[in-house]
Amino acid sequence: DPYSNDPMRHPALRINSQRPFNAEPPPELLTESYITPNPIFFTRNHLPVPNLDPDTYRLHVVGAPGGQSLSLSLDDLHKFPKHEVTVTLQCAGNRRSEMNKVKEVKGLEWRTGAISTARWAGARLCDVLAQAGHRLRETEAHVCFEGLDSDPTGTAYGASIPLARAMDPQAEVLLAYEMNGQPLPRDHGFPVRVVVPGVVGARHVKWLGRVSVESEESYSHWQRRDYKGFSPSVDWDTVDFDLAPSIQELPIQSAITQPQDGTTVESGEVIIKGYAWSGGGRAVIRVDVSMDGGLTWQEAELEGEEQHPRKAWAWRIWQLKAHVPAEQKELNIICKAVDDSYNVQPDTVAPIWNLRGVLSNAWHRVHVQVVP
Template sequence: MNAVKPVKGLDWGTAAISNAQWAGALLRDVLLDAGYTEDTSRALHVHFEGLDQDLTGTKYGASISFQRAMNKQSEVLLAYEMNGEPLPKDHGFPLRVIVPGVVGARNVKWLGRVLVSAEESRSHWQQNDYKGFNPCVDWDTVDFKSAPAIQELPVQSAITEPKPGQMVTPDSDGKVTVKGYAWSGDGREIVRVDVSLDGGKTWNVAELYGEKQGEGHSWAWKLWKLEASLPTEDKEVTIICKAVDSSYNVQPDTVAPIWNLRGVLNNAWHRVHVSVHRD
């Protein structure tokens, strides 16, 4: 039996990711129109402040580097449309920030103000949350100032079919179908997804499909599928997936070396335990 060390956070499962088509104004163009240039001195960060606020009246805030904001390839967007429609209220109407390839915490909704500053945002969510730490750091010893705020994310993949605990029945050829998604931060493309049908003893290469994305602009997930025979006669099997991106970043096999008290940046191999029904 595997012991799971608890964290303070939400269990999103495999669902904290989605794809959409966004439209709006490039942040770079807005900053240029406001008189800023790529050589603007002391402009090291761009702050985003939302119109939403907590019970103390503190508004949500975050920031990215000025360099990322001004980089043409980063394609940072002040979005007012989603999937060809006006931005829905739940997604930040009337305006939100889309920072492709970067953690969602910087994609501020209900945008009320953009500020160029020599300093990083002082908001709680930039300074005291969404940071990764050594596995031995706990809430009594953590120093949030010692770690940088999370920006681009590591390579990740997940199994969406079959579901954990599901009964799987091989087809007439003895094959099962496994599906999922893979993604990596900062526009890095997924070049391979490996899938094991016997708990990691042997591996298959999944088929990748979906829209072709430009080099350095792989903002959307890559869908994958595998149809293969089970290499074991066991009645219960563990299916595993792991992804490789265009920089040959790979996922770690277990969570133990990357565990942290908030549970963020967990990109260990995804495992789904299923039962097998054979006629």
Template sequence: MRALFFQHSRFAVFSGALRSRSLIQYNEHLLQHFRGRASSSSTNFKYGMMTAGLILFGSIISKHDHMEMCVCEPKEPAQKAESSTKATFSLEEVARHNSLSNGSGQVWVTYKGGVYNITEFIANHPGGSSKIMLAAGKQLEPFWRLYSQHTEAKAQDLLVPYKIGDLCPEDLAKLNQHQRDANDPYANDPARHPALVINTQKPFNGEVPPALITDSWITPNELFFVRNHLPVPDIDPKTYHLEVAVEGGKSLKLSMEDLRTKFKQYTVAATTQCAGNRRADMTKVKPVKGLNWTGTAISNAEWTGPKLRDVLLHAGLQDNQEGINHVQFEGLDTDTTTNYGASIPVRKAMDPRGDVILALEMNGRPLPRDHGYPVRAVVPGTVGARNVKWVGKVVASPAESTNHWQQRDYKGFGPYVDWDTVDFDKAPAIQDLPVQSAITEPCPGAKVEPGDTVTVKGYAWSGGGRGIVRVDVSLDGGKTWHQANLSEANRKQNPDQAWGWTLWEAEFKVPETASNGRLELVCKAVDSSYNVQPDTVGPIWNLRGVLSTAWHHVNVDILGPEKEDKDQPFWVPSS
């Protein structure tokens, strides 16, 4: 119980921000929220329903722990910002109010042109404060669309007491109409979800917030991490044709209609991971070249389309055809000098159990532009760099792709290689990825009390279709270990075709005697070939920062009176 209410001063969650006329709406919203998540986590559902029950209970009692409760007496509207005498606000003003600890200490959001000061509601948000804070200083609509209960009037009515004004007409126009610069090659890029953590804007590269990535086994299209190398092409599906060629043989062109109707359609659940995922961990040891991905340049989706094998057979390629060793993909994303391209071994492309598809749909919908519309190569178990987007040409060839990103990037080297000695010709291109795992909850620096129950969540995945057989979690930096619970979805995958990731979680109780220290959370995964992650970054460091798979660490602060119990094996005092 303490863990549930620590951040809210126990029953203080029931008072302050809620108006009595909104209490029933709030309770209904809360119940909907936890019912919606029941299927993904029975533990979360139990705690959520307990929380909902306590809030309902809190609405009819008057005191607890010397704190007055909100019962029937209406409260004054939420305190408005010092500048709320204005009728309108700019987007810049809203953006400045994005933290409880910095600047004004207030959090504003916009919704349908209105401006809202939600400072007092944050601690009471049924989905947790971390999720609502993702929208701090921004538009609320993209975040609310992630959960269907927000579309109901009851949920939207909760905002009403917090309205402090409206956006100025000029900025409202900016939101309603994307202003584009015709001279910018990236001007026609699609809009992105504001929750994505941006590494670069041009080209756009963004990863999923840790607080959202393990909410469900399937990553929503809007939150799927984005890795672009060039401007996003705008392709007309009516004129699009995929060129398929077998070197030394025939070639043909297939329309979107051909790809949909001439071949059997398959749906494959597969995880895509950037080679540089968790590069930030390598940078802590020694600087590397590349985007500073943290631990969420990885996502999972269901992809639908014809198998590449069937398309190549239709083009005349034979099984085990002599002289054909690779299948090349050419993307339609270009700049003034080049386009993106890559290749995979023909044995992977033609393996009936390899499940390589030319995806037309993502999670039951047409591919989003950022993810390869109209056609993307999906190569399960293989590094994201070979899952070429906006595919315009497929070539069965004796040789690898000569493209820059196949020959001069996405290759691994030893820690002794630097930019003066590197020889890309001597290293093979990355294909299957090694076993990987990371902690997504709690976040670094989260605070707990002795006696709290801490739920640790994360993901694990291995390339080549190797399933995850175990995830080990430590609270003391790796001195002692505990086995995590794996998601049900993991058990439904074939052992040698485990293309999708595994979500996991573990619960621990913070020792009552622990204080003024920290929990040093660590995770490591083991795949079906009993490959395990290395314990440190040093031996696997490389100048490009790829294949960063060392144990993942997250430190959590323990609060409380000064006590020390050295017999507790998973409490590590702060230095």
């Protein structure tokens, strides 16, 4: 069993798949704190977790023509200036279960928890690439990452991002060796992973073994044959993965974590709580909440750290204290967020349905009963 060496996991995690291990924190824990504690940070593994020895670990960085290739130990990585940044990581499949209700999709049944936030620290990718002689190129180029996890045929997990993002110090792309002040937990990429602020989780390659600069995107299955969006009309007989761009920055997203769907609340003051986040460093400027299925709206209070324009890498937790009269029988609660490009979430799932169930960001709806 290639999974027999996987680490222990926190019992509060809601498991979507045991082998490979995929799990999300329950909603009430997800927004309890702005920074997600490491043991309940959502986990998305495609393969068994490799067991890497930090003393013999080496990161191979392929050098530029005229530059030099690097073989970096953990100590070597620590010699680069240490950079820290708070980043929300979201899987492209977050909230896929809602898409599956409209029409069957292929993929893990994530609810609202395939998203978490941590304070990451490590070397900036641009500093490491510069040491290997890389510069921004006139022509299109991509930085390809390979994990040290592999399938039975020896194929490793891989992904890529555009070189322009990798070389931009303001984009803050990290080769991270710390998560919330601790060495990375094994499930989250020990000893080194990529963190690409504002970009879909799939590009944050864990257990990083190799970095290279190529004229083409990574040839990995997960770059070319997965993590792409399609029209609702495309099915598995007609899909052509070469026609759609790989997902990089993610669209505006929000969800309600409290109260939970199908539960009961007491009339009087009811607290509605959730998260909101947008990709590409776009800040969340507003979260609208409806208690009556979308007839009327109230603005939620945004909590958590202030966001910097164009560098809003982390989510906002939001809250609304609503007054619910005793004669009210039920509530149809909805949330929708707006980012600083005034991008909004679509109101329903059907028009954004796609066969892989990615990019599921329709208005989040929760139905609860009210007791006097």
